[in-house]
Amino acid sequence: MRLAAFNVENLFDRAKAMNLDTWSEGREVLEQFAELNRLLGQIIYSDADKRRMAELVVKLGMEKSDTGPFVILRRNRGKLLKRPTDGGVIVIANGRADWVGSLELREEPVDEEAMRNTARVMSDLEADVLGVVEAESRPVLSAFNSLLLPAVGGTPYRQVMVIDGNDDRGIDVGIMTRENFSIGMMRSHVDDRTAGGDVIFSRDCPEYYIATPKGSTLVVLVNHFKSKGFGSAQSSNARRRAQAVRVKEICEALLADGIDYVAVIGDLNDTPDSEPLKPLIESSLKDAFRHPQFDDGGFPGTFGLGNEGNKIDYLLLSPKLFGKVTRGGVFRKGAWPGSRPKRWETYPQVTSPEHAASDHAAIWVDLDI
Template identity: 70%
Template sequence: MRIASYNVENLFDRAKAMNLDSWEEGRPVLEAFAALNALLGEITYTPAMKTKMVELMIKLGLEKSDTGPFVILRRNRGGLLKRPTAGGIEILADGRADWVGSLELRDEPVNEHSMRNTARVMIDVEADILAVVEAESRPVLAAFNDTILPAIGGTAFRQVMVIDGNDERGIDVGLVTKPDHVIGLMRSHVDDLAPNGERIFSRDCPEFHVTLPSGKTLIVMVNHFKSKGFGSPATSNAKRRSQAERVKAIYEGLVAAGNELVVVLGDLNDTPGSAPLKPLIDGTNLRDVFTHPGFDNGGFPGTFGLCNAGNKIDYILLSPKLFEKVEVGGVFRTGMWPGSRPRRWDCYAELTKPHDAGSDHAAVWVDIDV
């Protein structure tokens, strides 16, 4: 069987702030959005909080309207704010109970060439079990599977599953499988809590119990750890370490219960030697498929961007029983922008500029005889 992992970076729609020419352009918007959302969720609004809310609303383009270039403030009931004719914003509410509504990121359609190149990767990797990272939702992934894949000559996957996660931007993790690899039991960890009471996972760490043609059960744990994109490095590192520690605990619990076929895969947003991933990489008997003699990295050590060593952030980690059954594996970069001076790898003919890329991530795959 072939197992693969692919960060699709959304399929049909993506937050406008995440669809700019570079991550650095969108980062201030996402940071302001996160900060304002946190303040709006407070039980009581202090004068200092109200001052900061106004500052962030202006930064997000909400001074004159509830619709900014990148966000929408939805006010269903209650009085959150008023906009005096003289200009500015005045926060009227004294806490979250005083108004009903939400702050949301605005979406825009993904580039059509990008969409089709994402589908080409999903087809050409030829996985029996494919972990999908950054899908908007199950209905979206199902629609993409049922319409876009066949439209460009591919065959739709038989099962499509996404469990809604914690990310307000609508980027979740899921699994798609071929007909003879059947998803059965599913267990979400979306509400697992850290000692400080915060939810551990940025998205989720779902367990998918897949029945193989042999009758054996494979447990697939799909992950998308906290990015380095916004927030302080110390906070982001601590979050990823907490996630790594929790995945380690879940994995060891599964092994203790007698499960020998377990794979942890996805976008872990850090390198193998990093301190945040140490509990998972060095603290368990999971083996990174990149270290197998039969694995071909295609001449580059990374999986993201230009695929340098510092961009090795996508993983397939295998339990010992799976690792010993590995035949071959590799990195599929044909849907990625190859750079221009010089081009680092061959890509699809339809990929003529960075925005046409199916993703900034490569797909990682492995063939296992189980």
């Protein structure tokens, strides 16, 4: 059987702020959005909170309207703010109970050719079990499966599953399986918390129990760890380390229960030598990239141009599952290869970075189970 993982970077829509010309511009918008969302969710608004919320509303382009270029403020009932005729914004609510509504990121469609290239990768991988990172929702992933895969000559997967996670931007993790690889029990860790009460996983760390035609049970944990892009490096590193520690605990419990075949797959947003990933990398799990039958095509990274510092996608396998690997590799045909010179062969339709299926390459292993 073939097990694979692919960060699709959203299938149909993504936040407009994430499509800005520069990464720093998008990061600033998303950080302002996150801060305003946090302040709006407080039970009581202090005078300082109100002033900061007003500043952020203006910075996000909503001084004159609830619809900004990248963010929408939905006010259903109650009174949150007023906009004086001479400009500016004044927050008049004293707390979250004074109004009903939400703050949302505006979305726009992903490039159509990029969507088709994403579908080509998902089809040409020929995976029996595919972990998907950055899917908007189960309905979206299911629609992509049933509509886009046949459009590029592919066969839809038999089962599609996404459990809603903690990211309010619609960045979830899911799984797709072929005929005879049925998903049985599922367990979510969306509400796992630290000793201090903080939610551990940025999205989720779902456990999917999959029956293989040979009668084996494979438990797949699909993950997308905290990125380096938003918040301080210290807080991001601490969050990823907490996630690595918790995943290690979950895997150790599974192995102690007699489950031999366990795989942690997905985008862990850090390199194998990083301190945050150390608890997981130095656990009993083994990185498929280190298997003698794994071929990275001469490029050790999985993100961007495949440089060593961009090895952030993983197939971490339990010892007995690692022993069942027959071969593996990195599928780069949908990824932008650079231009001077091109680093790898791509689909003819990948004529610019905007048409790439994703900034991530897909990764896979064949397993004799």
